Amino acid sequence: MAMRRALHFVFKVGDRAKTAMFYRDVLGMKVLRHEEFEEGCKATCNGPYDGKWSKTMVGFGPEDDHFVAELTYNYGVAEYKLGNDFLGLTLQSSQAVSNAKRLGWPLTEVGEALYLTQAPGGYHFYLVDKEQPPNDPVQKVCLGVSDLQRSTHYWTTLLGMKVMDKNEEKKTVLMGFADTQCKLELHDIGGTVDHGTAFGRIAFSCPREQLPDLEALMKKENQKILTPLVSLDTPGKATVEVVILADPDGHEICFVGDEAFRQLSMVDPKGNGLLDKAMAEDKSDEWFAKHNRQKAAA
Template identity: 65%
Template sequence: MATRRALHFVFKVGNRTETANFFRQILGMKFLRHEEFEEGCKASCNGPYDGKWSKSMVGYGPEDSHFVIELTYNYGIGSYKLGNDLMGITIHSPVVVENIKKHNYPCNENNGVLTVTSPDGYPFNIVNESASGDPVKKVTLASSELQRSVDFWTKLCGMKKYSETEKSAVLGYAEDQCKLELQDIGTHVDHATAFGRVAFSCPRAELAGIQEGMKSAGQTILTPLVSLDTPGKATVEVVIPADPDGHEICFVGDEAFRELSQVDPKADQLLDEGIAADKSDEWFAKKGKSKASA
């Protein structure tokens, strides 16, 4: 469906300083927005936590035309347990390859593809090719039963199938957008506590229909259609189902999201100010403790 767009993938992070350095220095991305919240998100954007948290959007360009990363940080939580659900985000960029070499950043090479992991352990697969358009080319998620996953994403989410093998399938909404790759791992998909979320936009008028379609098919609705407020910015409507393997999917009304997602030139400054004002590491150190592991 040409009216739908791939938007971003959500990661939970435990150390914003190390994370910011990784995305800036290694992946060469720019921070696009940063927001601080005093209490948990109604749609559990930051996970099942009620306390103070922050959200930072980072990518290679505006969310109107690029697939970006959403970094959520819960104050007081230092780490999250990784599952086998996310198999990687693929980026085409010779510049990132150079950054990896310049900073001597740990990586693994397989068939010419370099895999690096963020400070929280999330994998990024770097292809040494110049990108046409957005360098972020695909998000690869694990599937326990490939055909069931393909049926869900094509029939209920309206995606087009671009290619398929016995163990994997590449889907998407348009040729020039970031694709979704599903890989059959032949076992249960475990999301642990680090579980992420992939987001797509659609016309606001389609949200209720997506929800009803999921319900009619007996699929899980994690968050029924709800309005989310961001202080001083646009209010967006979202519905959040899960696929058969429990991958969280956020569909958001496109019209309001385009307004909300405008690049904030102060994003870097706001993130750095948030990091500087966060005294939780010092507090835990004084108490002889470490931050909780989720």
């Protein structure tokens, strides 16, 4: 659907220091902004947790024209249980492959010029060993579904995505709002989708005026609305409005009003320093690092 954009995927992270190393030093992404919060998000951006947490946006460029990762860190939560819901993020960067090899980050060759690696926490990333394109290197996010036809209907008919490719043999459908954006790939896993406790969320923007109609459509179609239209305040920044949905397999989907989000998502040149400062002051980060060194030595 015109004027809708793919924005980011939300990952819950336990070891913030190691996670920062992966995104910055292995993938080559930049910290776009970093924020600390004293209590849980009204739209459960950080999951079902009420305590102190942080949000770090990382990507290859501004969220206006790049698909990025939102890293949510709940203080005191060391790890999350993976499910079979998130199947991988694919990006094209021979530099990332080179970085991984240089740093000794584990890589598995799974196809021609294609490597599988894992972010801390076990999240799968597929690296295409080709020169990074001038536009966004992030190509697609793959989610597991239990009924491909039902899910395709939901994402196309109700959310307005267009199908760009189908693979009957692999049981996948590739779709998106525009050819120039990061795509969504649905993969039929032939069984129930388990979200574990690590479950993420995919976010899109649309004109603010579309949010009430989107919510009304979901009500009419008896689809799940996790968070009805709500305003989210960030001190000193734009207030954004969001609706949080769940698809037939329970994948969380955030739609945010585009106009305010473009203000909120502006790159903060202090973001990298703010993340480093937060990690330096967080004693649990030190504990994770020590714990991992002990596990590696065992």
